[in-house]
Amino acid sequence: MQVLFYLIPISLVLGGLGLLGFLYTVRSNQYDDPEGDSQRILSDEWDDHPKP
Amino acid sequence: MTAQIRPSAAACPGCLAVPRDAVDEAPTSSRLALSLPGIHCQACISAVERGLNATPGVTSARVNLTLKRAMIEAEPDVRAADLIPVLGDLGYEAHELDLGTLTATQGDKAGRDLLMRLAVAGFASMNVMLLSVSVWAGATDATRDMFHWISAAITLPTIAFSAQPFFKSAWSALRVRRLNMDVPIVLALVLALVTSLWETTLSGEHAYFDAALTLTFFLLAGRYLDFRTRAVARSAAEELAALEVPRAIRLSDGVESEVSVGELSIGDLILVRPGGRMPVDGEVVSGQSELDRSLLTGETLPVFAEQGQGVSAGEVNLTGPLTIRVTTVGEDTSLHRMGDLVAIAESGRSRYTSLADNAAKLYAPGVHILSALSFAGWYLYSWDLRTALNIAAAVLIITCPCALGLAVPAVTTAASGRLFRKGMLIKHATALERLAQVDTVVFDKTGTLTAGTPQLTNLADFKRADLEIALALAEASAHPLSKSLAQAAGEAGITAAAVSDIHEVPGYGTEGSFRGSRVRLGRAAWVGAQQSDVTAAWLDIGDEYPQGFMFTDALRPGAEAAVQALLGAGKQVQLVSGDSKGAVQILAARLGITNWVGEALPEDKVERIKVLSEQGHKVLMVGDGLNDTAALAAAHVSISPASALDAARVASDIVLLGQDLTPIAEACDVAHRATKRIRENFRLATLYNVIAVPLAVAGLATPLIAALAMSTSSITVSLNALRLR
Numbered sequence: 001m002q003v004l005f006y007l008i009p010i011s012l013v014l015g016g017l018g019l020l021g022f023l024y025t026v027r028s029n030q031y032d033d034p035e036g037d038s039q040r041i042l043s044d045e046w047d048d049h050p051k052p
Numbered sequence: 053m054t055a056q057i058r059p060s061a062a063a064c065p066g067c068l069a070v071p072r073d074a075v076d077e078a079p080t081s082s083r084l085a086l087s088l089p090g091i092h093c094q095a096c097i098s099a100v101e102r103g104l105n106a107t108p109g110v111t112s113a114r115v116n117l118t119l120k121r122a123m124i125e126a127e128p129d130v131r132a133a134d135l136i137p138v139l140g141d142l143g144y145e146a147h148e149l150d151l152g153t154l155t156a157t158q159g160d161k162a163g164r165d166l167l168m169r170l171a172v173a174g175f176a177s178m179n180v181m182l183l184s185v186s187v188w189a190g191a192t193d194a195t196r197d198m199f200h201w202i203s204a205a206i207t208l209p210t211i212a213f214s215a216q217p218f219f220k221s222a223w224s225a226l227r228v229r230r231l232n233m234d235v236p237i238v239l240a241l242v243l244a245l246v247t248s249l250w251e252t253t254l255s256g257e258h259a260y261f262d263a264a265l266t267l268t269f270f271l272l273a274g275r276y277l278d279f280r281t282r283a284v285a286r287s288a289a290e291e292l293a294a295l296e297v298p299r300a301i302r303l304s305d306g307v308e309s310e311v312s313v314g315e316l317s318i319g320d321l322i323l324v325r326p327g328g329r330m331p332v333d334g335e336v337v338s339g340q341s342e343l344d345r346s347l348l349t350g351e352t353l354p355v356f357a358e359q360g361q362g363v364s365a366g367e368v369n370l371t372g373p374l375t376i377r378v379t380t381v382g383e384d385t386s387l388h389r390m391g392d393l394v395a396i397a398e399s400g401r402s403r404y405t406s407l408a409d410n411a412a413k414l415y416a417p418g419v420h421i422l423s424a425l426s427f428a429g430w431y432l433y434s435w436d437l438r439t440a441l442n443i444a445a446a447v448l449i450i451t452c453p454c455a456l457g458l459a460v461p462a463v464t465t466a467a468s469g470r471l472f473r474k475g476m477l478i479k480h481a482t483a484l485e486r487l488a489q490v491d492t493v494v495f496d497k498t499g500t501l502t503a504g505t506p507q508l509t510n511l512a513d514f515k516r517a518d519l520e521i522a523l524a525l526a527e528a529s530a531h532p533l534s535k536s537l538a539q540a541a542g543e544a545g546i547t548a549a550a551v552s553d554i555h556e557v558p559g560y561g562t563e564g565s566f567r568g569s570r571v572r573l574g575r576a577a578w579v580g581a582q583q584s585d586v587t588a589a590w591l592d593i594g595d596e597y598p599q600g601f602m603f604t605d606a607l608r609p610g611a612e613a614a615v616q617a618l619l620g621a622g623k624q625v626q627l628v629s630g631d632s633k634g635a636v637q638i639l640a641a642r643l644g645i646t647n648w649v650g651e652a653l654p655e656d657k658v659e660r661i662k663v664l665s666e667q668g669h670k671v672l673m674v675g676d677g678l679n680d681t682a683a684l685a686a687a688h689v690s691i692s693p694a695s696a697l698d699a700a701r702v703a704s705d706i707v708l709l710g711q712d713l714t715p716i717a718e719a720c721d722v723a724h725r726a727t728k729r730i731r732e733n734f735r736l737a738t739l740y741n742v743i744a745v746p747l748a749v750a751g752l753a754t755p756l757i758a759a760l761a762m763s764t765s766s767i768t769v770s771l772n773a774l775r776l777r
Contacts, residue, residue: 004195004198008183008202011179015178015179018175019172019175022171023168023171026164026167026168027164032118033116033118033119034118036115036117039093039094039097039117040094040097042094043094043097043098045098
């Protein structure tokens with residue numbers, strides 16, 4: 001039963017990290033253009049170095 | 053908008069590169085938005101962005117493929133008119149969007165807020181469910197208590213944050229002494245939390261923390277779906293409105309400047325070029341032209357305009373440039389005055405109570421009474437407050453309208469998505485339900501059943517030699533009749549005759565000389581012919597009586613199919629138009645509509661809809677013009693094409709995005725099936741309650757049973773809705 005003292009906090013923290021990640025993506029407008037983003041990955045324009 | 057001063061000679065887009073000196077107190081950058089209907093792939097994105105970024109003056113450009121739109125940051129003197137040709141050269145069609153209209157009603161924040169609450173509720177319910185499953189699996193004593201306490205620690209703040217929309221809505225209903233769906237929800241949530249906390253402090257066996265959270269999660273999901281569906285429709289409707297950039301060319305001391313319509317004041321002189329729409333009401337000061345009034349009155353015959361003639365906002369100038377003195381602006385224009393008529397007629401939609409409201413009216417008091425009765429019954433039976441409260445909470449949770457909350461939005465989302473792919477925009481939340489009840493369809497003629505483009509009917513009556521002259525004259529003009537004539541002659545393989553000295557006489561027609569004699573193509577009075585009832589252009593080649601090219605308004609694609617399908621579905625179809633009786637009769641006969649009215653004023657149209665409604669008919673009005681707006685608002689449900697005037701689109705519940713009319717018949721069918729699914733969903737939800745409620749009242753319900761009932765009913769309801777797609 002001792003294992004619960006580790007596992008419950010760990011599961012909560014991991015879930016919380018996922019939640020924070022999701023909130024971050026919502027706040028930084030990452031769902032504004034899902035179609036465009038899925039197409040942009042095919043572009044070879046900034047393959048060599050990131051866009052300045 | 054920045055005022056751009058340039059010499060009046062620079063009328064063509066190519067002349068815009070002429071340096072402009074008078075830009076008063078320039079802002080450092082401007083934002084522009086372009087609609088790009090043709091883009092669809094990664095190559096398009098790159099080409100458009102590269103092309104725009106290479107244009108001098110553009111700081112940055114970003115394409116949004118989902119919205120098919122480009123947002124551009126540029127120096128203040130860059131205008132959309134400069135960028136559209138750049139994209140045109142790349143092969144992309146582009147239209148300017150009015151940023152003021154686009155941002156005016158942005159509901160983005162509300163959606164994001166709802167999504168955050170949904171995410172938090174989802175996170176918390178999964179964690180608590182994990183702990184609850186361990187309790188159901190057999191955790192006892194101290195372990196169970198610990199799990200309950202952890203659950204409580206997660207649940208309480210989550211409910212406080214995520215369930216806020218329900219608290220607010222329930223409070224606003226209670227404040228005016230009404231019951232809505234959210235009152236039993238809030239009561240169930242609060243009661244569940246109170247009893248669960250109480251049980252936890254007493255080391256009790258049952259806690260409903262997970263039920264409270266999943267309930268919140270499912271209900272929020274329903275809300276979010278509902279919101280998304282309407283946000284998609286709203287942003288598409290916004291885009292349609294933003295495509296009409298409200299701008300006018302003002303003349304002051306012979307200098308042209310482009311200003312927004314809001315800046316015009318009475319007495320200003322404005323220039324309206326051929327093809328332009330009158331932005332305000334006014335009076336012609338100079339110039340001669342023809343005006344197309346079909347959007348205002350439904351007449352297809354253009355009206356001659358010269359000095360002294362009054363013009364109304366919304367009319368389209370056809371042939372020559374007109375200088376107009378502004379007589380009324382803003383709210384006083386005839387366009388806006390029509391809004392008053394709409395406000396009076398606006399009742400078709402407010403009379404309707406949605407299926408969800410009807411269900412809530414039955415459901416909310418029922419649940420409260422049931423729960424109160426079980427509380428009283430158990431208290432009198434056992435004199436144990438704890439047991440009685442637990443059972444009352446269980447009854448409330450199990451009956452809670454999880455499935456009811458999803459029943460309507462899941463179906464409308466699926467149905468709206470399906471119709472959106474067919475090119476129909478459902479703007480109003482209850483439009484589908486109302487559409488399903490329709491038994492009478494009233495069509496407007498001009499611009500709705502017809503495309504608003506003339507079609508030549510008597511090409512075969514002419515000699516080839518005459519046609520060659522007519523083609524030469526027609527090619528010199530941008531008038532819709534000339535364009536149609538030139539196209540028809542071109543398709544028939546006619547080549548233009550060598551007519552010299554061709555020039556257009558605005559408002560009258562085109563003139564030239566052919567083998568020494570004067571030839572004319574234009575208005576009846578100008579060439580000395582008899583004015584007829586049918587739209588016509590007359591050809592005068594000097595030697596004989598002028599010959600008339602007769603035109604009919606081309607049918608919109610799918611008009612015949614739509615009318616046939618509606619008649620086939622047993623609906624009554626009527627045609628009400630402001631156009632001349634002759635023209636209406638011809639069209640009605642062509643489409644097989646027996647019930648038609650011509651020369652109808654806007655008031656006549658509303659009256660007709662009202663009479664039909666009083667007879668108990670549910671009327672669907674399909675129209676596009678200003679003269680239809682009041683009728684659109686008065687009808688039970690209304691549809692307008694995308695080409696309609698802004699006022700008409702605002703007044704209607706559904707907007708048809710494409711040219712084709714066929715989706716109308718399909719929409720009726722989908723709406724019918726959607727309401728059937730909604731009713732089915734209500735029945736499914738009730739069925740679960742019929743099974744689970746007796747258990748709860750008998751005190752046999754456990755949190756496990758509550759969770760099972762809630763999840764299965766929500767999932768069945770959603771799956772049932774998905775069958776519509």
